[in-house]
Amino acid sequence: MAGSNEVNLNESKSVVPLNTWVLISNFKLAYNLLRRADGTFNRELAEFLDRKVPANTIPVDGVFSFDHVDRNTGLFSRVYQPAPENVTTCGIIELEKPLSTTEIVPVIIFFHGGSFSHSSANSAIYDTFCRRLVTMCKAVVVSVNYRRSPEHRYPCAYEDGWNALNWVKSRTWLQSGKDSKVYVYMAGDSSGGNIAHHVAVRAAEEDVEVLGNILLHPLFGGEKRTESEKKLDGKYFVKLQDRDWYWRAFLPEGEDRDHHACNPLGPKGKSLKGLKFPKSLVCVAGLDLLQDWQLEYAEGLKNYDHDVKLLYLKEATIGFYFLPNNDHFYCLMNEINAFVHPPNC
Amino acid sequence: MEIEIDSVSSPSKVKEIDGLLADVGYKVKSSELHQVAQNIERLENVIVNSSSSDISQFASDTIHYDPSDIGNWVDNLLSEFDHTNSLPYDFSQLSDLAQDQHHHHHHHHHQNHQLKVVTTVEEDSAIKLIHMLMTCADSLQRGNIQLAGSLIEGMQGLLTNMNTNSGIGKVAGYFIDALNRRIFGQNNIIHIENDVLYHHYYEACPYLKFAHFTANQAILEAFNGHDCVHVIDFNLMHGLQWPALIQALALRPGGPPFLRLTGIGPPSHDDRDNLREIGLRLAELARSVNVRFAFRGVAAWRLEDVKPWMLQVSSKEAVAVNSIMQLHRLLGSEPDPNNPSAIETVLGWIRSLNPKIMTVVEQEANHNEDGFMDRFTEALHYYSTVFDSLEACPVEPDKAMAEIYLQREICNVVCCEGPARVERHEPLIKWRERLGKTGFRPLHLGSNAFKQASMLLTLFSAEGYCVEENQGSLTLGWHSRPLIAASAWQAVPETLRFDH
Numbered sequence: 001m002a003g004s005n006e007v008n009l010n011e012s013k014s015v016v017p018l019n020t021w022v023l024i025s026n027f028k029l030a031y032n033l034l035r036r037a038d039g040t041f042n043r044e045l046a047e048f049l050d051r052k053v054p055a056n057t058i059p060v061d062g063v064f065s066f067d068h069v070d071r072n073t074g075l076f077s078r079v080y081q082p083a084p085e086n087v088t089t090c091g092i093i094e095l096e097k098p099l100s101t102t103e104i105v106p107v108i109i110f111f112h113g114g115s116f117s118h119s120s121a122n123s124a125i126y127d128t129f130c131r132r133l134v135t136m137c138k139a140v141v142v143s144v145n146y147r148r149s150p151e152h153r154y155p156c157a158y159e160d161g162w163n164a165l166n167w168v169k170s171r172t173w174l175q176s177g178k179d180s181k182v183y184v185y186m187a188g189d190s191s192g193g194n195i196a197h198h199v200a201v202r203a204a205e206e207d208v209e210v211l212g213n214i215l216l217h218p219l220f221g222g223e224k225r226t227e228s229e230k231k232l233d234g235k236y237f238v239k240l241q242d243r244d245w246y247w248r249a250f251l252p253e254g255e256d257r258d259h260h261a262c263n264p265l266g267p268k269g270k271s272l273k274g275l276k277f278p279k280s281l282v283c284v285a286g287l288d289l290l291q292d293w294q295l296e297y298a299e300g301l302k303n304y305d306h307d308v309k310l311l312y313l314k315e316a317t318i319g320f321y322f323l324p325n326n327d328h329f330y331c332l333m334n335e336i337n338a339f340v341h342p343p344n345c
Numbered sequence: 346m347e348i349e350i351d352s353v354s355s356p357s358k359v360k361e362i363d364g365l366l367a368d369v370g371y372k373v374k375s376s377e378l379h380q381v382a383q384n385i386e387r388l389e390n391v392i393v394n395s396s397s398s399d400i401s402q403f404a405s406d407t408i409h410y411d412p413s414d415i416g417n418w419v420d421n422l423l424s425e426f427d428h429t430n431s432l433p434y435d436f437s438q439l440s441d442l443a444q445d446q447h448h449h450h451h452h453h454h455h456q457n458h459q460l461k462v463v464t465t466v467e468e469d470s471a472i473k474l475i476h477m478l479m480t481c482a483d484s485l486q487r488g489n490i491q492l493a494g495s496l497i498e499g500m501q502g503l504l505t506n507m508n509t510n511s512g513i514g515k516v517a518g519y520f521i522d523a524l525n526r527r528i529f530g531q532n533n534i535i536h537i538e539n540d541v542l543y544h545h546y547y548e549a550c551p552y553l554k555f556a557h558f559t560a561n562q563a564i565l566e567a568f569n570g571h572d573c574v575h576v577i578d579f580n581l582m583h584g585l586q587w588p589a590l591i592q593a594l595a596l597r598p599g600g601p602p603f604l605r606l607t608g609i610g611p612p613s614h615d616d617r618d619n620l621r622e623i624g625l626r627l628a629e630l631a632r633s634v635n636v637r638f639a640f641r642g643v644a645a646w647r648l649e650d651v652k653p654w655m656l657q658v659s660s661k662e663a664v665a666v667n668s669i670m671q672l673h674r675l676l677g678s679e680p681d682p683n684n685p686s687a688i689e690t691v692l693g694w695i696r697s698l699n700p701k702i703m704t705v706v707e708q709e710a711n712h713n714e715d716g717f718m719d720r721f722t723e724a725l726h727y728y729s730t731v732f733d734s735l736e737a738c739p740v741e742p743d744k745a746m747a748e749i750y751l752q753r754e755i756c757n758v759v760c761c762e763g764p765a766r767v768e769r770h771e772p773l774i775k776w777r778e779r780l781g782k783t784g785f786r787p788l789h790l791g792s793n794a795f796k797q798a799s800m801l802l803t804l805f806s807a808e809g810y811c812v813e814e815n816q817g818s819l820t821l822g823w824h825s826r827p828l829i830a831a832s833a834w835q836a837v838p839e840t841l842r843f844d845h
Contacts, residue, residue, distance in 0.1 A: 018378045019363050023371065025385045026415050032392055033404035045404060049412045051370025124370030323365045 012236045015287065016317055017325045024237050024319045031118060035245050041117055041150050051124040057091045059083030063131045066093050067122075070163070077164055078121045080134045080141040098175040099140060105176040106139040106183045106340035108214070109168055111146060111161060113190030115219060115246035121145035125322050132324065136333040139185075139340055142168055146195065150249035154261045157191070157250075161199040165208065185212045185340050186278075189321070191250075193218025197264060197297075204275040213280045214336055217288050217318055218297070221247060222263040223256055226292035236287040236317045243290070263293075265300035272304040279307035281339045283332055286314035311335050372413050376813060377825050381416045383808070388423050471513045474503050475725075478517060481524055482721040490528060497525050511736055516729045519752050520721075523759035537749065540582045540619075545746030547585055549738045550731075551801055551810060552829045555821040556669050557586040558801055559831040560704035562794040564665045565593050567702035567833075571663035574602045577656055577698075579648060579671040581608030584623040586669070588630055595634035603637040607656050612644040620644060649675055649687035653694040664700040672776070673707055676769040692783040696836040702788060705780075708770040709820055709830040712758045724758045727828070734823035737807030773818055773830040780834055788833040789817035 013021050030049050034042045055065040055078055062083045069076045081099075083090065099105040110133070112119050112126040119126060121143040130141045146160035165184065168174055174182045186196040193215035203210045221243060233240045244257075251259050260269045282298045284291050301308045313320070316328040324330070361374040373381055392400055403425070410421050481496040500521045507514040547553040568574045574594075578586070587606060594601040606627065613619040620642030631638030645651045648671055658664055678687040685693065695703060710727040714720045731751060738744045757768040771779075777787065798812040798819055813820050813827060820827035 013382070018382060019366050019373070019375075022373060022378055022382050022385065022415060023366060023369065025382070025389070026371070026419075029385060029388060029392075029419070030412075033400055036401040042401065042405060045409070048409065051413060053370065124368075128368050322369060325365055 012317065015236070015315060016320070017323070020319070020323050020325060023322060024317070027118075027319075028237050031242070034118075035242070039150060039245070039248055041249065043151065046118065050119065052120065052122045053124045053127045054122070057093060059090055061131070061135065063134045064090070065127070065131070070167070073160070073163065075147070075160055075163075076121065076145050077167070078127070078130070078143045078145070080130045080143070082134055082138065082140075095173045098173060098180060100176045101180070102178065103176060104183050104341075106137070106185055106211070107168060107174050108133060108137070108139050108141045108185045108187050108340065109161075109164055109196075110141050110143045111157075111186070111188035111192030111195040112143060113188065113192045113216075113219075114148070115243075116149045116157060116191040116194075116250040117246060118148070129321060132333070133187075133336070137337040137340055140174065142174075149246075153249070153253075154251055154259075157195050158198045158202070158261075161186075161195045162202055165199055165203060165210070169208065184210050185214060186210055187214035187216070187336070188218065189216035190318070191219045191246075192216075194220060194261070198261065200278055201264070201270075201272065201275070204272075204277045207276070210278040212278045212339055214283075214339060215280060215294075215297075216283045216321060216332070217285045217290065218282070218294060219246075220263060220290065220293040220297055221257045222266050222293065223258045228292040229289045232287065232289035236289070238289055238318060240289065265297055272301070272306065275304075277301070277304070277306045279309070279339075281309050281311060281335060283311040283313065283335070285316035285318055285320060285328075286312060287317045309335075309339070366415075370413060371415050373415050374825060376811065377416055380809075380824065381419065384416070384419045384423060388419055391423070470503055470507050474500060474507070474513065474517050477503070478520055478524075478725065479718075479722070482718050485524065485527065486717040493524065493528055497521060497528070512733075513729070515748075516725070516732045519728070519748075519755050520725060520759065522752075523756045526756060527760040537746070539750075539753075542746050542750035542753070543582050544585070545743045546750040549740065549743040549747035550735055552731075552821060553585070553669070554801055555798055555812075555819075556706040556829060556831055557589065558797045559790060559794050559819055560667055560669070560706060560833075561586065561590045561593065562797050563702060563704050563788070563790055563833040564590060564667065565597075566791065566793070567665060567788075568594070568602060568663055571701070572602045573605075573659070573662040574665070575605040575607065575658060575662040576665045576667060577607045577609070577658075577700075579609050579666070579668040581610040581620060581623055581642070584608065584627050586667070587627055591627065591631050591636055591638070592634060595636050601634075601636040603639075604631065605639045605641070605662065607641045607643060609643045609645060609648065609651060611646055618642070647674075647687075648691055649678070651691075653697060656698070658698050664698050666695050666698070666700045666703040668704065669706045670708060672705060673713070673769045673771060674767040676713055676771070677764050677766055688779070689783065692780070692785070696784050699836055701835070703785065703834040703836075704831070705776065705834060706829060706831045707773070707776060709772050709822070709827040710770045711772050711775075713769040713771050721759060724755060726826075728755055730823050730826045731828055734807070734809060734828075737809060773815060773820070773832065776830075776832070784837050785834040786837050787817055788835050790819050790831065790833055794819060794831075 016024070034046050036042065055067045057064050057066050063080055064083055065078055065080045067076045067078050084094075110126075110130055112121060112123065121127075122145070126143060130143050133139060133141050142164065144161060144164040146164075147156040149157075165186070168184055169182050171182065176183060186200060188194070188196040196213050196215060197218065200210055200213050225240075229240055232238075247257050247262055251257070251261060257263060258266050258268050260266070263269060265272075280298070280301055282294060284294045284298075288294070295310070298308050298310045311332065313328045313331065316326075320326055320328045321332055361376060363373050363375045363378065366373050407422070407425050410418055412418050477496050477500050481493050481500070484490075484492040484496065500517070504514060504518060504521070509515050509518050543553075564576065576587075576590070578584075591604065594604060606624070608620055608624060610620050624640030624642055628638050628640055641657065643651060643655050672688065672691075675686075675688040675691055680686065708727070711723050712720055712727070714723065728751060732748070735744060735747060738747070754768050757766055761767075780787075795812065795814060798821065802810050802812060809824050811822055811825055813822065813825075815827070815830070818830055818832035820830045822828045
């Protein structure tokens with residue numbers, strides 16, 4: 001199937017609602033126009049095509065947002081919070097007081113997807129997703145606008161993630177609970193999931209506490225071709241040769257897909273044994289051609305005695321969480337909710 | 346740019362837009378999802394079959410339109426890519442092109458890029474042509490006949506370099522011709538009987554079939570339980586609508602009723618009695634399926650000349666009044682404060698017949714504006730779409746005749762004024778208002794009617810037609826532009842009527 005010029009569109013159409021199909025196919029189409037064979041990327045056109053939305057300090061559907069720009073790096077993160085109880089304080093960002101002194105309010109650092117090259121924290125799809133996360137998981141979300149490839153290769157995205165983690169942990173206004181600390185989780189879809197993993201490793205190595213990692217069909221890979229890659233190539237919106245392009249754009253020049261950024265638990269990966277690695281919720285879409293890598297990852301974590309919950313959604317395709325028009329979406333939100341609100345906390 | 350996210354419970358301002366896609370920054374009408382999906386598939390196939398270096402280069406060179414409007418964005422890429430078909434021009438895109446410059450994101454054009462050279466000439470001519478049409482109409486409205494005349498010459502010149510067998514070239518040709526007649530009054534009228542043209546129009550595209558099917562379904566349902574029924578057809582023509590109803594009544598559980606049909610039509614030119622001939626043929630058919638049938642012809646040049654006593658309606662019968670594209674013809678009478686207008690008169694006596702149902706089918710267009718420019722623009726949009734849909738018809742001479750049929754309508758809308766202008770189409774929303782005020786209330790066309798209409802569409806293999814439901818009425822359109830609307834009405838009993 002790999003390399004075939006046949007376009008198998010009927011299969012994907014029968015497994016997702018029509019508006020989802022249009023959405024994801026539209027992305028796929030646009031993305032095809034942006035990648036150049038020589039490895040460069042049409043960033044100008046990408047920014048034109050991307051639907052972006054501004055932050056809004058006025059609550060909409062119970063969630064407000066604002067952007068914070070790092071003075072040193074110029075990078076912004078968008079913070080999403082539940083609307084305050086007191087209506088008169090709407091529109092005013094409270095940076096003096098903690099989120100709560102009695103309850104624990106989880107703060108989820110979110111890394112958006114896009115195979116390291118596409119999208120931004122202010123992309124409409126991710127803005128909407130983060131808002132839903134706030135509402136359905138009763139959390140504060142900080143979405144990081146990390147630097148993207150091919151302009152900024154490994155390890156830029158990880159460094160931005162690391163800086164974001166430290167920034168979040170040091171904000172007094174993100175603290176909650178009786179111990180007044182920031183209850184940090186990290187989450188990401190696709191490349192965002194990959195970033196969350198690597199930042200979590202560094203956090204564990206440098207003794208920075210992260211309470212949990214949520215990886216939505218994270219972007220991992222390797223030199224070998226797995227069964228799922230062979231079987232599902234081109235079937236459900238994703239082609240293997242496109243995946244290869246993105247790795248070539250992200251990894252240092254000359255490196256192959258067994259580089260530890262791409263294949264963290266592979267032959268060139270590092271051991272996570274004995275590390276205080278956070279518990280993980282790994283969500284795998286059953287129609288994602290990368291699932292074998294993701295399943296190997298989850299297994300790998302377990303082999304290092306780390307806490308992993310695998311959420312395998314058999315009939316889900318990539319991007320199932322962009323529109324709340326399917327069971328997988330609600331299932332995922334419930335799992336994340338339970339994950340960030342553990343009973344004994 | 347603030348984007349407000351409506352909460353799910355409140356109806357969004359533009360109801361037809363898919364709400365979930367809107368939440369993530371895209372505007373697609375729910376009714377258009379299938380078409381958009383198809384076009385995405387087409388575009389994907391085209392891309393797959395060209396080499397990768399072509400696409401990214403092409404992507405840099407092409408003009409990209411508003412990415413929120415996925416349908417439009419994909420359509421434009423398709424038309425850039427796919428030269429194998431001559432795409433029917435969606436006129437609305439071209440006129441927007443003239444007005445909405447700020448939506449464009451223009452990358453550097455490579456003059457020698459092969460793809461662009463082929464399409465630029467045709468595209469530029471089309472845009473020029475439309476501009477000239479608009480300017481000509483505008484100058485006519487202002488009374489600047491000289492300018493209008495020279496523009497017509499210019500447009501005729503442009504046409505010689507364009508494809509006039511399809512698309513914008515063809516439609517523009519008719520409108521230029523109509524403008525010409527308006528100014529100079531030509532006499533080269535094609536001598537083909539209107540009912541002959543009508544028959545070909547019926548065959549060439551589904552609009553009349555849709556009208557008949559939908560009206561018949563509603564009439565059938567209204568006649569349920571009645572043994573004596575009387576259908577009054579405001580424009581009999583060749584009686585194409587009635588065999589289906591006769592057959593349906595024949596198969597009715599419990600047996601067919603006694604069916605009377607009164608057909609109104611213009612008096613015959615020669616010694617023949619056209620109405621009677623049609624009546625005889627229908628009677629033959631009715632006899633062959635054991636339906637007791639009686640026919641009466643009422644010859645009248647204009648509907649407003651018909652008096653209710655001519656119809657001989659008996660109080661024992663269930664009456665159905667059937668008007669296929671006739672009511673709009675009544676809107677042209679001179680307003681007279683002392684006498685009711687033609688439309689009021691006719692609607693008045695229809696009410697007095699106390700019909701069980703009145704089926705109304707009208708063109709879904711606003712061709713009755715006083716301002717010439719408005720009317721012209723509306724008509725250009727409307728008939729462009731109709732002609733677009735006709736492209737899908739492969740059968741001759743139906744297609745050619747259908748075009749002449751439509752050309753006559755165009756001429757009437759563009760050239761005529763006063764009582765001579767009978768093609769005074771108004772959209773459903775206006776008919777609802779008008780009929781509501783004159784004592785009618787709408788009947789919902791049931792799901793059966795919708796199913797009939799959808800089935801009709803599948804018989805027509807041409808993709809692009811779409812049936813939509815509009816508050817209990819049905820419309821048939823091309824690519825989500827409704828072109829014809831079918832509705833059903835009942836007279837409100839006098840005692841219950843509230844005057845607005």
